[in-house]
Amino acid sequence: MGDVLLELRGIDKHFPGVRALKDARLDVRRGEVHALIGENGAGKSTMIKIVSGVYQPDTGEILLDGRRVEFSNPREAHSAGIATIYQELGLYPELSVSENIFMGHAPTMKRFGFQAIDWEEMEWQAAALLAELNIHNLDVGAKVGALNVGNRQRVEIAKALSLDAQILIMDEPTAALTESDVEQLFSIVRLLRERGVSIIYISHRLNEVFELADRVTVLRDGEYIGTQDVTDTSEAELISMMVGRTIENLFPKQTAEIGAVVLEVRHLNRPPLTRDISFSVRAGEIVGMAGLVGSGRSETAQVIFGVLPAESGEILLNGQPVKINRPSEAVDHGIGYVPEDRGHQGLIREMTIRENTSMAVLELVSKNTFISRAKEQALAI
Numbered sequence: 001m002g003d004v005l006l007e008l009r010g011i012d013k014h015f016p017g018v019r020a021l022k023d024a025r026l027d028v029r030r031g032e033v034h035a036l037i038g039e040n041g042a043g044k045s046t047m048i049k050i051v052s053g054v055y056q057p058d059t060g061e062i063l064l065d066g067r068r069v070e071f072s073n074p075r076e077a078h079s080a081g082i083a084t085i086y087q088e089l090g091l092y093p094e095l096s097v098s099e100n101i102f103m104g105h106a107p108t109m110k111r112f113g114f115q116a117i118d119w120e121e122m123e124w125q126a127a128a129l130l131a132e133l134n135i136h137n138l139d140v141g142a143k144v145g146a147l148n149v150g151n152r153q154r155v156e157i158a159k160a161l162s163l164d165a166q167i168l169i170m171d172e173p174t175a176a177l178t179e180s181d182v183e184q185l186f187s188i189v190r191l192l193r194e195r196g197v198s199i200i201y202i203s204h205r206l207n208e209v210f211e212l213a214d215r216v217t218v219l220r221d222g223e224y225i226g227t228q229d230v231t232d233t234s235e236a237e238l239i240s241m242m243v244g245r246t247i248e249n250l251f252p253k254q255t256a257e258i259g260a261v262v263l264e265v266r267h268l269n270r271p272p273l274t275r276d277i278s279f280s281v282r283a284g285e286i287v288g289m290a291g292l293v294g295s296g297r298s299e300t301a302q303v304i305f306g307v308l309p310a311e312s313g314e315i316l317l318n319g320q321p322v323k324i325n326r327p328s329e330a331v332d333h334g335i336g337y338v339p340e341d342r343g344h345q346g347l348i349r350e351m352t353i354r355e356n357t358s359m360a361v362l363e364l365v366s367k368n369t370f371i372s373r374a375k376e377q378a379l380a381i
């Protein structure tokens with residue numbers, strides 16, 4: 001294992017009303033996979049955005065290869081060899097694989113006295129980069145928008161390599177991947193590590209930490225809790241570092257009284273993804289719905305909630321058949337839905353917490369079409 005390549009010391013970062021990082025630390029060695037873990041809001045994304053030049057720290061310093069660096073923007077971090085793959089991928093869907101990989105640094109040639117993009121060379125280099133990563137069935141001329149998530153992520157990794165990254169940061173890269181895409185991602189990560197690239201890997205999944213990482217750093221409430229060799233720690237220890245107390249199980253099972261059937265779904269259909277779904281849910285019960293990415297779990301929830309109303313089949317609430325054609329009708333029946341993609345489907349990020357809280361129940365806080373700020377406030381807190 002190599003020497004320390006990247007070091008963060010005493011990093012503080014405030015946002016209005018939040019101290020996202022307090023005296024946070026991190027050291028990453030050359031050629032290691034370093035996992036960064038912590039609960040929601042622990043400060044992981046803020047920390048890597050500081051490393052990648054998106055945010056500047058209020059105080060603290062970043063050392064790269066022993067030298068102090070300051071990144072005013074992502075471009076400066078790129079030039080220093082730091083590439084970041086965010087969860088929301090940053091590709092151009094209308095452009096091809098090779099254009100995305102070489103966006104901003106395409107190979108050029110002189111043509112009629114002008115400097116022009118050398119398209120042939122670019123495609124050739126893109127294909128070579130993909131081959132280096134053992135990615136063989138991806139057409140460099142294909143539009144990125146037509147690729148699945150796994151392939152888009154591979155394009156991002158190739159792009160990072162085209163920039164000669166010595167540090168590759170991945171923020172929850174497996175969140176939207178299928179099982180086989182996860183395996184392929186892991187083998188690419190291992191390949192990069194063998195080549196001496198350092199990888200900072202953010203994940204919520206402890207099994208991935210044990211499978212992939214060499215060391216792991218835990219953040220809690222913006223503070224540095226500790227760094228462990230993966231071989232010297234256990235799942236139970238990492239969980240207690242993350243939550244701040246000793247527990248065996250992150251989500252201990254609670255006993256609840258199970259009552260009568262509240263919701264029953266019979267032969268629900270909304271092709272192509274929801275076909276002949278039947279199940280029932282009792283009062284006080286948590287029912288898990290399992291399946292691979294693309295198997296139709298979210299779509300089934302959306303059929304019940306009226307986002308994509310059913311074409312046939314029945315929904316019964318407390319034994320009575322109901323018709324749900326739009327989300328407001330589901331809400332009237334006492335059904336709530338917390339979507340998978342909170343940023344796009346769950347919240348309006350430009351609006352306040354107060355406004356988001358009342359959005360689906362405006363009639364509770366308004367009179368004659370005027371919203372009462374005071375009632376809205378009372379609802380939200």
Ligand SMILES: Nc1ncnc2c1ncn2[C@@H]1O[C@H](COP(=O)(O)OP(=O)(O)OP(=O)(O)O)[C@@H](O)[C@H]1O
Nearest residue numbers: 015016018020038039040041042043044045046047
């Ligand atoms: N741009 C911002 N403006 C205001 N507050 C922010 C901003 N970005 C992050 N925060 C706040 O800073 C804290 C740390 O957030 P951060 O996104 O770094 O956590 P995280 O560990 O990545 O969480 P998650 O696991 O949910 O991705 C949170 O309280 C968050 O609400």
Ligand SMILES: [Mg+2]
Nearest residue numbers: 044045046171
């Ligand atoms: Mg995050």
